[in-house]
Amino acid sequence: MISFLDLKEVNSSFRKELVDACARVIDSGWYIGGGELANFEKEFAAWCGARHCIGVANGLDALILTLRAWKLLGRLREGDEVIVPANTYIASVLAITENRLVPVLVEPEEGTFNLGAAAIEGAITERTRAILPVHLYGRLADMPGIMAVAEKYNLLVLEDSAQSHGASLDGRRAGTWGDAAGFSFYPGKNLGALGDAGAVTTSDDQLAEVLRALRNYGSHEKYKNLYQGVNSRLDEIQAAMLSVKLRHMDAHTERRREIARLYQQGIRNQAIELPLWERDEQHVFHLYVVRCKQRSALQTHLAQQGISTLIHYPIPPHKQQAYSGYANLSLPLTERIHEEVLSLPIGPTMTDDEARIVIDCCNSFMAD
Numbered sequence: 246m247i248s249f250l251d252l253k254e255v256n257s258s259f260r261k262e263l264v265d266a267c268a269r270v271i272d273s274g275w276y277i278g279g280g281e282l283a284n285f286e287k288e289f290a291a292w293c294g295a296r297h298c299i300g301v302a303n304g305l306d307a308l309i310l311t312l313r314a315w316k317l318l319g320r321l322r323e324g325d326e327v328i329v330p331a332n333t334y335i336a337s338v339l340a341i342t343e344n345r346l347v348p349v350l351v352e353p354e355e356g357t358f359n360l361g362a363a364a365i366e367g368a369i370t371e372r373t374r375a376i377l378p379v380h381l382y383g384r385l386a387d388m389p390g391i392m393a394v395a396e397k398y399n400l401l402v403l404e405d406s407a408q409s410h411g412a413s414l415d416g417r418r419a420g421t422w423g424d425a426a427g428f429s430f431y432p433g434k435n436l437g438a439l440g441d442a443g444a445v446t447t448s449d450d451q452l453a454e455v456l457r458a459l460r461n462y463g464s465h466e467k468y469k470n471l472y473q474g475v476n477s478r479l480d481e482i483q484a485a486m487l488s489v490k491l492r493h494m495d496a497h498t499e500r501r502r503e504i505a506r507l508y509q510q511g512i513r514n515q516a517i518e519l520p521l522w523e524r525d526e527q528h529v530f531h532l533y534v535v536r537c538k539q540r541s542a543l544q545t546h547l548a549q550q551g552i553s554t555l556i557h558y559p560i561p562p563h564k565q566q567a568y569s570g571y572a573n574l575s576l577p578l579t580e581r582i583h584e585e586v587l588s589l590p591i592g593p594t595m596t597d598d599e600a601r602i603v604i605d606c607c608n609s610f611m612a613d
C-alpha cells in the first residue's frame with residue numbers, strides 16, 4: 246500500500262521538536278499574538294527573501310485580505326478585473342469574487358499548467374487592474390515575463406503561492422516576485438501546520454501595515470479600529486509548529502525533487518505525459534502531476550497495485566455550481582487538463598523503493 250502523502254509519518258519524523266514547541270506555548274500562558282508568531286513571521290520572511298510576513302488564519306484569507314487591503318489603499322476598486330488562471334484551485338477565484346472584483350479566467354500554458362505572459366496580455370482590458378498568477382503544483386510561473394506585462398500596463402501582482410513554498414528562479418523565491426503573495430500552511434501543503442494557517446509576504450511597508458490591522462478587527466491599537474477588519478489570526482501553537490517545520494523545509498523539498506527525478510527518469514510509457522521540469526530550483530513538487538488520455542484506467546491500474554492517486558482538480562472553477570454564471574465560457578484547454586491530470590504519490594518520507602513500485606506500475610499500464 247503506497248499512500249498519496251503520509252502526513253502522520255511526515256510529522257512523526259520531528260515529533261519531539263513539535264511536542265517541545267507545543268509545551269513551550271502551553272507553559273507560556275500566551276496563546277494569540279505573541280512571540281511565537283513574531284518569530285515565525287520573521288523567519289518565514291527571511292526564508293522567502295521578503296521584507297514582511299503577516300500571519301493569517303489560512304491561505305484563502307491571505308489572498309482575500311491582500312485584495313481587500315489594496316481596495317482600502319485605493320489601488321483597486323469594486324468591479325476591477327483580475328486576471329487568474331482558469332485551471333486553478335477554487336480559492337484563487339473565491340478571493341477575487343469575495344472582494345466584488347471580477348475574475349477574468351485565462352487559459353494556462355499547455356506545458357506548464359501556469360499562466361503565461363502572452364495569454365495575460367491578450368486578456369487585458371481597460372478595466373484590468375491586477376494579475377493573480379498561481380504557481381500550480383509547485384512550479385513557479387514565468388514571473389519575469391508576468392512582471393514585465395504588469396509593469397507595461399501598471400497592474401498589481403498577487404502571487405498565489407499556496408503550493409510553491411521555496412520554488413525559485415535566478416535565486417528569487419515564490420513570494421518575492423509580485424507586489425504580494427498569499428501562502429497556505431494547510432497540513433498537506435509543503436510547509437504545513439497541524440491545523441489551518443496562512444500568511445502574506447510583501448516588501449510593501451504600507452500594505453503590511455494595513456494587513457496587520459485587517460487580520461485583527463481592523464485595529465492597530467487595542468480598542469481603536471481604523472478599518473472594518475476580520476478575525477484572521479495565526480495562533481501561537483501553529484506558529485510554533487511552523488517554526489519547527491520550516492527548519493526542515495529545504496531538506497524536504499530536496500527529497501521531493503529526488504522522487505520527482507526518479508519518476509522523470511523511470512516512467513517510460515507513451516500513454517503517460519510527464520511534467521515539464523527544466524530547472525531544478527523552479528519546481529518544489531507539491532504535486533507530481535502526469536497527463537493521460539485514459540486517466541481513469543490508469544488510476545484503476547495503480548489502485549489495483551495498492552497505489553493511491555488523486556486528481557487536482559476534477560472540476561474547473563467555471564464548471565462549479567458556485568460560478569454557474571461562467572458555465573458558458575469556452576476554456577477547452579482547461580477542460581482537457583481537468584479530464585487528463587493524475588497526481589502520483591509524492592512526499593518527503595516516500596522511499597526510493599516505493600517510487601520504483603509506482604514507476605513499474607506506470608510502465609506496465611497498457612492503454613487501449
Ligand SMILES: *Cc1c(COP(=O)(O)O)cnc(C)c1O
Nearest residue numbers: 303304305334336337407429431
Ligand atoms: C490550498 C490552496 C489555497 C487555500 O489555502 P487554505 O489554507 O486551504 O485556505 C489557495 N490557493 C491554492 C492554489 C491552494 O492550493
